[in-house]
Amino acid sequence: MNDKGINDMAKVVREEITDYCEDQFKTLFTEYWETRAAQQASTEHAGFICDSCNADPITGIHYKCSVCADYDLCQECERKGVHADHPMLKVRKPEQCPARLVCQYGNLQEAEKAAFAQMAMPQAQA
Numbered sequence: 771m772n773d774k775g776i777n778d779m780a781k782v783v784r785e786e787i788t789d790y791c792e793d794q795f796k797t798l799f800t801e802y803w804e805t806r807a808a809q810q811a812s813t814e815h816a817g818f819i820c821d822s823c824n825a826d827p828i829t830g831i832h833y834k835c836s837v838c839a840d841y842d843l844c845q846e847c848e849r850k851g852v853h854a855d856h857p858m859l860k861v862r863k864p865e866q867c868p869a870r871l872v873c874q875y876g877n878l879q880e881a882e883k884a885a886f887a888q889m890a891m892p893q894a895q896a
């Protein structure tokens with residue numbers, strides 16, 4: 771085989787390998803995202819009820835209000851903009867949910883600060 775023949779063959783092989791790798795990558799990537807999305811959609815957050823639609827337990831992504839002492843939303847209600855005045859914590863896995871959240875706005879008055887301290891660390895004040 772002459773040089774041109776070898777070059778042509780190398781070109782065909784390279785194209786075949788590139789196509790194969792692209793297909794494989796797309797398949798694996800799609801599978802990965804579909805699996806991940808399905809896992810997230812079926813994740814149950816036991817003990818948490820949506821304060822808007824009463825879904826019990828919250829399934830999918832659990833949104834926890836970072837200001838209210840006890841306010842939780844499911845992903846559908848969060849998407850609709852329910853309780854949009856407060857920043858929400860996005861909890862994907864139940865084990866990542868904090869037992870207690872303390873959010874302190876920077877513009878609190880002195881009386882509010884004291885109330886906040888009491889709420890944040892009740893045992894320290896007792």
Ligand SMILES: [Zn+2]
Nearest residue numbers: 820823844847
């Ligand atoms: Zn809901």
Ligand SMILES: [Zn+2]
Nearest residue numbers: 835837838856
């Ligand atoms: Zn809130």
